[in-house]
Amino acid sequence: MVGAILGDMIGAPYEFDRGEKTKDFPLFSKQSGYTDDTVMTIAVAQALIYTRDLSDEKICDELERSMRKWGRRYPYAGYGVRFREWLFSDEMKAYGSYGNGSAMRVSSAGWLGDTLERARHLAVLSAQVTHNHPEGIKGAEAVASAIWLARNGSSKEEIRNYIVREFSYDLSRTCDEIRPAYSHVESCQETVPEAITAFLEGQDFEDVIRTAVSLGGDCDTLTCIAGSIAEAFYGVPEALTDECRKRLPGDMQEVLFMFDIVQGRIIPWKNK
Helix, strand or coil: CHHHHHHHHHHHHHCCCCCCCCCCCCCCCCCCCCCHHHHHHHHHHHHHHHHCCCCHHHHHHHHHHHHHHHHHHCCCCCCCHHHHHHHCCCCCCCCCCCECHHHHCCHHHHHHCCCHHHHHHHHHHHHHCCCCCHHHHHHHHHHHHHHHHHHCCCCHHHHHHHHHHHHCCCCCCCHHHHHHHCCCCCEHHHCHHHHHHHHHHCCCHHHHHHHHHHHCCCHHHHHHHHHHHHHHHHCCCHHHHHHHHHCCCHHHHHHHHHHHHHCCCCCCCCCC
C-alpha cells in the first residue's frame, strides 16, 4: 500500500493539470501530502484485514463502516461531491459511480487475496459499496489483478496481456502518445488504462511514479494507481518508504503496521 500512498502524495501537487508534463520534478515539496486517495486506501485495507475470510455481506458492511469512519475523521481530504454525500449519510447506498475512486483505494485487495480470483472478488466488494457501475467495478478489479500478478512473479507482458484479455482496456498507446492531449478526468475508463501504461513503461519504482505524473490529468489518483502496481513489481526503496510514513498521522501508520504483520513483513514479538 505504500506505493499507492506515495503515488498520491507525489502526484497531489500536480493535480488539475498543474504540472508541466515532465518527468523532471522534485519528488517531494511542501505540497506533497496525502489526499482522499490515501484515506480511503487505509480505510479499505483496515476493513479487509479483519474481514477478508468472512461472508460477502459482512465484508461489505465493514467496508462501509470503515470508509465512513475514516472519511469523517479526515473530512477535508478532497472527496468528490457524491462520495462526500455518501460519507456523511448513514443510509445512502451505492450510487452508480464509475469514478476512479474505486481503483485508487483497492490496492490491499491485490495483496490480501490468496488467489487471483479472490483478489478480484475482494476488489469487486470494495468497489460496489459505492461505485457499483460496471466501469467502476471493472477499474478496481483490473488494478487488483495487476497487483496480484505483479507480486506473484508475472512479467509485464503477461500483466499487459491479462488486463487486455480480461478487461478490454486499450494498452496499445505509449505514454508519449497519451501525454499531449490528456487532461483532468476522473473516470475509471480514462484513468486506469493510463496508469497501467505508466507502470508498464517505467523502469523502476521511482520511474513509474515520474512517468505517471508526467501524463498530467487527475495526477494524484493516476499516480496512486500506478504506484500501487509498481510496488508489487519492484518494491519501494527504503528511503521513499520512510518519507511516506513520516508524512502520515499515527492512526494511518498503525494500519500500515498491521498490514505488514498480516503480509509477514513484520513478525510481532511474542513471549516464549
